[in-house]
Amino acid sequence: MNEASTPSERYRQGMATRRAILGHDHVDRAEAGSTAFDKPFQDLITEAAWGHVWSRPTFTKRERSIVTIALLAALGQDDETAMHVRATANTGASRQDVCEALLHVAIYAGVPAANHAIKIAKQVFEQMDAEKTA
Structure with missing residues (x-):
């Protein structure tokens, strides 16, 4: 996901879950410290780890x-x-x-x-x- 694109629903869910689990302060620090180099990684973990896995209802x-x-x-x-x-x-x-x-x-x-x-x-x-x- 780049800055020009609209976040996917999975990304939005991932960000909500990430904030609920890690806290707003932690996520805000991670986002503020993100650079062009690691922004793709931050997007990946938000969508994949937090949106696909942590947001599943089974566990x-x-x-x-x-x-x-x-x-x-x-x-x-x-x-x-x-x-x-x-x-x-x-x-x-x-x-x-x-x-x-x-x-x-x-x-x-x-x-x-x-x-x-x-x-x-x-x-x-x-x-x-x-x-x-x-």
């Missing part, structure tokens, strides 16, 4: 959140894991859900991956708690 946002955290942790995608742990505030996934997902990671993807993801999740939850009391 709840909570279920998608849990699956996503487990996959990202298993793949060692630290920044994305942290972002999606933070997004649990908007998805309905609990801290216990995250713990259970990371236990699955330990068994199916390896203890080191789960151990590192647990460290990330603990840091994110501490930050979230500090923001609530600030």
